Amino acid sequence: MSAPAATDLLALDRAAQDLLFRAARTANTFTDEPVTDAQVAAIHDLIRYGPTAWNAQPLRVLLLRSAEARARLLPYVSRRNRPKTANAPLVAVLAADVDFHERLPELYPPQPQARAWLTDRAVRAEQARFSATLQIGYLVVGVRAAGLAAGPMAGFDPAGVTREFFPDGRHEALLLMIIGHPGLDAWQERLPRLSTAEVVQTL
Amino acid sequence: MSAPAATDLLALDRAAQDLLFRAARTANTFTDEPVTDAQVAAIHDLIRYGPTAWNAQPLRVLLLRSAEARARLLPYVSRRNRPKTANAPLVAVLAADVDFHERLPELYPPQPQARAWLTDRAVRAEQARFSATLQIGYLVVGVRAAGLAAGPMAGFDPAGVTREFFPDGRHEALLLMIIGHPGLDAWQERLPRLSTAEVVQTL
Numbered sequence: 001m002s003a004p005a006a007t008d009l010l011a012l013d014r015a016a017q018d019l020l021f022r023a024a025r026t027a028n029t030f031t032d033e034p035v036t037d038a039q040v041a042a043i044h045d046l047i048r049y050g051p052t053a054w055n056a057q058p059l060r061v062l063l064l065r066s067a068e069a070r071a072r073l074l075p076y077v078s079r080r081n082r083p084k085t086a087n088a089p090l091v092a093v094l095a096a097d098v099d100f101h102e103r104l105p106e107l108y109p110p111q112p113q114a115r116a117w118l119t120d121r122a123v124r125a126e127q128a129r130f131s132a133t134l135q136i137g138y139l140v141v142g143v144r145a146a147g148l149a150a151g152p153m154a155g156f157d158p159a160g161v162t163r164e165f166f167p168d169g170r171h172e173a174l175l176l177m178i179i180g181h182p183g184l185d186a187w188q189e190r191l192p193r194l195s196t197a198e199v200v201q202t203l
Numbered sequence: 204m205s206a207p208a209a210t211d212l213l214a215l216d217r218a219a220q221d222l223l224f225r226a227a228r229t230a231n232t233f234t235d236e237p238v239t240d241a242q243v244a245a246i247h248d249l250i251r252y253g254p255t256a257w258n259a260q261p262l263r264v265l266l267l268r269s270a271e272a273r274a275r276l277l278p279y280v281s282r283r284n285r286p287k288t289a290n291a292p293l294v295a296v297l298a299a300d301v302d303f304h305e306r307l308p309e310l311y312p313p314q315p316q317a318r319a320w321l322t323d324r325a326v327r328a329e330q331a332r333f334s335a336t337l338q339i340g341y342l343v344v345g346v347r348a349a350g351l352a353a354g355p356m357a358g359f360d361p362a363g364v365t366r367e368f369f370p371d372g373r374h375e376a377l378l379l380m381i382i383g384h385p386g387l388d389a390w391q392e393r394l395p396r397l398s399t400a401e402v403v404q405t406l
Contacts, residue, residue: 009245011350016219042212048396055394069406137340147214191258193251203272
């Protein structure tokens with residue numbers, strides 16, 4: 001199938017397709033322009049409608065705005081990711097709330113018994129990671145919807161960041177994300193993508 | 204912050220915000236209108252640009268189009284989800300390719316050594332689940348971008364579905380998704396969402 005034909009099959013207009021996926025890129029450099037709390041709130045206000053299991057919404061976002069907070073993060077970041085983490089306008093720690101079940105009676109009234117199914121912490125942690133990771137997918141889209149570039153980074157020590165920033169023991173750090181307006185030479189060439197034939201099979 | 208002000212802070216226009224998040228809902232009933240292979244290809248062609256760790260793109264999608272394939276799935280689906288799974292225009296099994304590392308030399312040329320870091324199957328499985336789950340987040344958005352409703356379903360036996368549909372031992376089923384045009388009484392009332400103040404904190 002040719003690209004224009006595929007594009008025409010979508011209800012989302014081409015400019016939005018480009019903004020969110022086709023022209024969007026993971027940025028490695030940023031301008032000095034700040035990312036405001038109002039922008040973060042607008043992004044969250046959009047993506048919070050994305051579906052999660054039991055509507056649990058376990059994603060938690062910790063913004064490291066102070067120089068002190070960012071300095072606490074850097075030792076846990078891979079050497080390769082450290083300079084861009086030090087210089088990005090905004091750094092967020094994306095975490096899962098393993099005790100999300102406490103809110104289920106309010107968030108998922110159709111199954112009041114759901115909370116009682118989740119007394120096992122290991123089961124909850126797996127569920128929390130799954131739904132929070134889905135929400136990180138929505139967040140990547142939401143950051144781009146705000147006209148910003150997202151730089152998701154897995155190159156860090158999640159256990160160390162969890163200990164450092166979530167001493168309550170109820171959260172698990174999943175991913176770091178740097179956010180801002182793309183700067184000079186913000187990205188390398190687009191890496192190859194798998195074709196539909198390689199990803200989708202039919203029975 | 205009031206909703207209109209937040210909306211204005213986004214580069215994505217309001218119609219697209221509604222299509223993808225604000226008006227989009229998880230559907231429980233569908234019309235008879237089919238979901239074509241061309242629509243699926245258009246959705247994949249959009250979301251394949253979403254970022255994954257090492258650009259590994261481990262999500263694999265198995266469309267169950269034949270009556271026989273759907274009949275093989277139903278025993279693994281929770282009683283509550285079985286009727287809608289039996290009746291949806293399209294049912295997809297979303298899985299992670301645990302042996303994604305085989306493609307890394309081609310998909311992630313900047314770090315040719317990445318493949319060698321991933322000899323441990325358990326480490327790979329965790330990475331595969333994480334990036335494939337991010338991609339499921341993009342897929343929910345992509346299905347909606349095609350003007351369709353997605354019904355992600357965690358209520359099934361993942362180990363059973365993995366054995367039944369992926370006997371090769373290199374894939375893990377993560378989620379089922381029913382897809383189509385919403386039908387009569389397709390959804391219940393919108394469930395509550397957490398506020399930004401409950402999700403985002405700043406240090």
